[in-house]
Amino acid sequence: MQYRDLMRKAIWSVIYLLFILAPLFALLAGNLPPARNFATEFSVALGYSGLAMMGLQFGLTARFRHVTEPWGEDVIYHFHRRISLMAVGLVVAHPLILIAIRSPQLALPDSVRDIPWGARFAVLSIGSLILLVVMALWRKQLKLRYELWHLSHIVLALIAIAAGMLHMVGWGFYLVDPLKRTLWVGMTIFWIGLLLYVRLFKPLFMLRRPYRVTEVRAEHGDTTTLVMQPEGHAGFRFKPGQFGWLTLWASPFRITGHPFSFSSSAEAADGRVEMTIRNLGDFTSAVRTVTAGQRVYLDGPYGAFTIGHPTDMHVLIAGGIGITPMMSMIRTLADRGDRRPLVLLYGSKHWESMTFREELEALKTRLDLKVVYVLSDPPEGWSGESGRINAEVFRRHLPPEYAEHEYFICGPDVMMDAIETALGEMKVPLARYHSERYSFV
Numbered sequence: 001m002q003y004r005d006l007m008r009k010a011i012w013s014v015i016y017l018l019f020i021l022a023p024l025f026a027l028l029a030g031n032l033p034p035a036r037n038f039a040t041e042f043s044v045a046l047g048y049s050g051l052a053m054m055g056l057q058f059g060l061t062a063r064f065r066h067v068t069e070p071w072g073e074d075v076i077y078h079f080h081r082r083i084s085l086m087a088v089g090l091v092v093a094h095p096l097i098l099i100a101i102r103s104p105q106l107a108l109p110d111s112v113r114d115i116p117w118g119a120r121f122a123v124l125s126i127g128s129l130i131l132l133v134v135m136a137l138w139r140k141q142l143k144l145r146y147e148l149w150h151l152s153h154i155v156l157a158l159i160a161i162a163a164g165m166l167h168m169v170g171w172g173f174y175l176v177d178p179l180k181r182t183l184w185v186g187m188t189i190f191w192i193g194l195l196l197y198v199r200l201f202k203p204l205f206m207l208r209r210p211y212r213v214t215e216v217r218a219e220h221g222d223t224t225t226l227v228m229q230p231e232g233h234a235g236f237r238f239k240p241g242q243f244g245w246l247t248l249w250a251s252p253f254r255i256t257g258h259p260f261s262f263s264s265s266a267e268a269a270d271g272r273v274e275m276t277i278r279n280l281g282d283f284t285s286a287v288r289t290v291t292a293g294q295r296v297y298l299d300g301p302y303g304a305f306t307i308g309h310p311t312d313m314h315v316l317i318a319g320g321i322g323i324t325p326m327m328s329m330i331r332t333l334a335d336r337g338d339r340r341p342l343v344l345l346y347g348s349k350h351w352e353s354m355t356f357r358e359e360l361e362a363l364k365t366r367l368d369l370k371v372v373y374v375l376s377d378p379p380e381g382w383s384g385e386s387g388r389i390n391a392e393v394f395r396r397h398l399p400p401e402y403a404e405h406e407y408f409i410c411g412p413d414v415m416m417d418a419i420e421t422a423l424g425e426m427k428v429p430l431a432r433y434h435s436e437r438y439s440f441v
């Protein structure tokens with residue numbers, strides 16, 4: 001399995017590099033315009049590579065399951081953020097180098113009306129990119145609503161790519177050759193096609209495969225479980241620990257769906273799925289008002305966070321609402337009659353906010369399951385673990401062959417960072433821990 005994942009990672013990485021480098025090398029084939037100085041040619045190469053990387057961002061976020069599976073969606077989004085900074089850096093370096101060498105191409109004409117279109121599109125493209133990055137990096141400080149930010153992110157990316165291509169074609173230097181121009185214009189159409197795929201074709205598919213809410217359950221910790229049943233189709237099969245994108249009160253064409261882990265057993269034969277949602281913002285606070293019978297749309301399953309080898313001890317570490325994928329794993333293993341050893345370390349602020357605690361106690365009879373509750377704000381008289389889940393808690397509750405267990409972590413970012421550090425100190429190999437981050441952006 002691991003070898004298969006490694007191979008898939010290697011193949012997709014090569015394809016990614018090919019998509020960026022091949023069009024660049026294609027520019028050097030065939031008839032070439034007379035060479036200019038090195039700095040100019042170098043800056044142009046940076047511009048072309050930056051644009052190719054920007055275009056491929058549409059592929060990274062197009063939710064192609066086969067591409068994202070070997071890494072997990074959170075890793076792909078992390079890469080998307082990092083690589084876009086690099087791409088924007090390359091694109092911005094292009095005019096900066098030309099300014100630094102006082103390139104004659106940057107000489108301003110006497111009248112604004114005489115500024116060539118190629119140059120105007122360059123300003124539009126770079127301006128959109130800079131705005132896009134500022135809004136992505138400082139969305140919270142700018143107090144932008146997620147939905148509004150998401151929409152503007154897509155629009156700005158589209159403007160940046162289209163204007164960048166018009167700049168290249170308008171300037172004409174390398175793209176005078178019709179073959180090369182066709183290649184680059186074709187590639188731009190392909191990038192925009194990726195966006196259409198996720199925003200148009202996928203929603204069309206979802207529209208034909210709706211779900212109906214059959215039950216709304218209030219849970220501990222200001223949390224609600226939605227039970228959803230496929231309507232007129234068989235639904236999809238998911239692996240315990242995976243997640244889907246939920247659209248409520250809107251058609252699947254709405255730009256922003258919300259990601260939630262499946263909390264139910266993956267063994268439900270009738271396609272039923274459950275999501276357990278904590279009130280943490282404007283969308284999630286309204287989930288409790290959902291009524292049975294309501295139509296919803298689900299896009300899934302996604303993610304690489306799922307149970308591992310049956311003979312290994314599985315250590316599930318959940319913080320707050322990070323319990324949902326663990327619950328799916330536990331319920332699934334119970335339904336399968338699987339007796340692998342399981343330890344759940346479940347951290348929360350209060351005892352009262354521990355979602356699923358009664359069911360976890362009941363499930364102990366069907367599984368080889370030990371549950372350790374860790375409260376950061378314990379009630380008086382609490383005799384269990386308190387504080388944070390850390391290396392000491394591991395040492396107190398796990399058999400000492402720490403490096404041989406498989407660890408599954410889901411919770412707030414600070415907790416996940418601390419646990420990953422603790423596991424590193426305990427010499428647990430990286431391949432033994434698996435995580436799902438609830439913050440894509």
Ligand SMILES: Cc1cc2nc3c(=O)[nH]c(=O)nc-3n(C[C@H](O)[C@H](O)[C@H](O)COP(=O)(O)OP(=O)(O)OC[C@H]3O[C@@H](n4cnc5c(N)ncnc54)[C@H](O)[C@@H]3O)c2cc1C
Pocket residue numbers: 146243256257258259260261262275276277278279280281282283284285321324325436437438439440441
């Ligand atoms: C893979 C994954 C699985 C998740 N599983 C669960 C779960 O099982 N139960 C649960 O309660 N929560 C889960 N979450 C978190 C949940 O998606 C967010 O809490 C929810 O989308 C917040 O929306 P809001 O409008 O209520 O809050 P807001 O206040 O609008 O947003 C709070 C923060 O959540 C993030 N966010 C908001 N909307 C989205 C979106 N559409 N897509 C991605 N991130 C967004 C942003 O960082 C935002 O700053 C999961 C998140 C991810 C990434």
